[in-house]
Amino acid sequence: MWRQSMAEHNQGDLEVIRHSAAHVMAEAVLQMFPEAKIAIGPAIEDGFYYDFDLPRPLTLDDLGEIEERMRAIIRGHHPFICEQVTREQALERFRDQPYKLELIQELPEGEPISIYRQNAFTDLCRGPHVASTAEINPEAIKLLSIAGAYWRGDEKRPMLQRIYGTAWHTKEELEAYLKRLQEMEARDHRRLGRQLDLFSIHEEAGAGLIYWHPNGGRIRTVVEDFWRKEHYKNGYEILYTPHIGRAWLWDTSGHLDFYSQYMYSPMSIDGLDYYIKPMNCPFHILIYNSQTHSYRDLPLRWAELGTVYRYERSGVLHGLLRVRGFTQDDAHIICTPDQIEGEILRVLRFSLYMWRSFGFEDVKAYLATRPADAVGEAARWEQATESLRRALEEEQLPYEVDEGGGAFYGPKIDLKIRDVMGREWQMTTIQFDFNEPERFNMTYAAEDGTLRRPYMVHRALLGSLERFFGLLIEHYGGAFPVWLHPVQARVIPIADRHIPYAREVEQELLQAGLRADVDASSERLNAKIRNAQLLKIPYMLVIGDREAEARDVSVRLRTMENLGSMMVPEFLARARQVIEAKRGL
RNA sequence: GCCCACGUAGCUCAGCCGGUAGAGCACGUUCUUGGUAAGAACGGGGUCAUGGGUUCGAGUCCCAUCGUGGGCUCCA
Structure with missing residues (x-):
């Protein structure tokens, strides 16, 4: 029998319960659709899901029935029985389950294969599970939503139906969780954006394009003014560059090769192709190349609130957080190899200062290193990555290494910002570029008079003003601090x-x-x-x-x-x- | 892009099994001029996302398009 004391069990237990609940859900679904093909069903943060290939689309009404069947199964107090089988036995057992067969075939040779059974349901599973369905509280489970999901996340493979659910130790915990979901909804920047008259999006005028209302404009002005002031204080110059550029520019930069999927079709002006900019860097480089430079000029720190346009697939657009036109708080630091380490540390400190100013203290860093298809000399990569690492250590910032996660043109540091609700947002990026200085033949004269290639670092601290605004709205739930509030x-x-x-x-x-x-x-x-x-x-x-x-x-x-x-x-x-x-x- | 759901007044939503649109808030006018989270009455406002189709008749059913929402590598 399920008892109150279980509420004191740790998170690991909850994971086991959720994973077990996923199995129970799969059994319930198989009761309703005996011909269903089952895919995978893990525990996830706050719940679980299971993917199915079903003869018909599920509706919200089905969730109630599935839930009831789950409760009935749970109340049967069925033990979870684990069994070790051979590969042949597993293949035989799941001969009607193509997704399971695929998984079995990918299991490494020699590794023991385990299957778990409860009541009438058997699943390929490494476990662990609760000893019996009695350990799942039937009052503390709830199915939440139905979604489409590609088999193994691959859009070339079949689209499955995913059911999301949640499970907790107690009914009270479940209710607290549901309440938290409601609170998140009340904080949703799209809802607050309307209530506080901050911004709008006009479908008839184009998806993913943001209109800043007077109140949003006031906040943006404060943010921008602060941003400019701090940039001048920190040794930056501020640039303004055009919104479009000829194909030559994007050919030279390489964007037409490696970034064209995010770029909009060209417009023709006097018979020449012009592209609306997805990035500001080539423009900054043209300014750099408009004259010769001495090592004495460096470092140059050039910033721009640059509005860029990128094609995002319609399904991923989301309020202010994923848009098609946005203003980056962009900057490019151009310096000598000697200067790079100091510059990285400086930009990292600047970033942390900016985040603290806006009320965010909890920052985590990710260091992304050289991928397989990298351009640029290995030695430069090495030095760049080390300078990033040393800056992180100097600042004693907790960080994780994303091995091989860098862009092909350089390693980077990404900062994730935690908001009051505990959610992480990827905003800041500090990125080396070994590609464009090469392609645009950027140079400076060194002490010995030879022309050398400078280092170039892209960085955006707030990310984009749109996404940053969305984060601000949700972080403060609309109750902006006085310095930011449109009506103080x-x-x-x-x-x-x-x-x-x-x-x-x-x-x-x-x-x-x-x-x-x-x-x-x-x-x-x-x-x-x-x-x-x-x-x-x-x-x-x-x-x-x-x-x-x-x-x-x-x-x-x-x-x-x-x-x-x-x-x-x-x-x-x-x-x-x-x-x-x-x-x- | 793909799967599912959705699109009705500025906003939030009702609208049954097809029979020519409704509420609250907001807005306007009038009355009320009030001490720390909603004073009252009256009124204006909708080609029911767009385009086709089925039907005597379509917010209601079907198709397409556009848009919105939730998902789409937490890997047995």
């Missing part, structure tokens, strides 16, 4: 007769550099407060007879805390300090 203070007159004084206060705030407005609607105070709360406006300055008389304001925070009355300069002092600190209220 809303002045709320209680009655119409308070509007003139409210306007005066608004002016004072605007003059002091705050983003402020007045709610002059004919709503009652309660409604005005509610509307401001829904917009998560940090400061609500209420003005009635008392305040108009005393020439002060009554300050309410979006946390519902009421600070009472104070003079405007006093409020401004507080707001300024909070804005400066980039945190607090």
